Amino acid sequence: MKRIVPQIKEGTTIYNDNEIENEIKSTKKKVKLVLSLVATLFLVLILYGIYSIQRPPKGDFIEQSTSPKGTYTVKTFLINGGATTDFAVRGELIFNKNKSKCKNIYWEYHTSKSNIYWIDENTISINGHEISLPYGKYDYRYN
Structure with missing residues (x-):
């Protein structure tokens, strides 16, 4: 082979x-x-x-309001989205008595005003949107 x-x-x-x-x-x-x-x-x-x-962005302070018994304070901020988007308002809840971390409870697009009205110690109205505290919130993207 x-x-x-x-x-x-x-x-x-x-x-x-x-x-x-x-x-x-x-x-x-x-x-x-x-x-x-x-x-x-x-x-x-x-x-x-x-x-x-x-x-969301911090924004420019608009106003704040404290609940009738002083349990909560709500601060609102104007968010300027720049040339491509409209104004928005963001609201944050501050816990005055237990010093918990503040949280965002309000986010509304196409507005630059903030009208805060306390209905009772645990219910607030911001620009006509009623929010039950401390767990409720309003976010235009989901409502």
């Missing part, structure tokens, strides 16, 4: 099985690293979007 010997051109590199296996492992590591970085960047962008939606 005649043995066939492959013809190898001059300057061609011949790899052994170990070198090929190491190159495959190295390529897999690089692919995993790139995919991890892309996934991390995607997650950061999503979290930033959620954070920015939940934390």
Whole structure:
């Protein structure tokens, strides 16, 4: 039987099985690293979007009002969206007695006024929108 010997051109590199296996492992590591970085960047962008939606801009102070028994204070702020969007009003609830973190309870678009009226200790009306405190809120995007 005649043995066939492959013809190898001059300057061609011949790899052994170990070198090929190491190159495959190295390529897999690089692919995993790139995919991890892309996934991390995607997650950061999503979290930033959620954070920015939940934390609207501070705005310019309009007015504040304290509940009849002094349990709460509500401050309203005018948000100037710039040349591409209209004005908005944001209201935040401040807990006077238990010093909890303040929270956004009011967000209305296409307005620049703030009329605050206390119905009772736990109910407020801002621009005609009645809000039960401390858990209620008005957000034009959801109402």
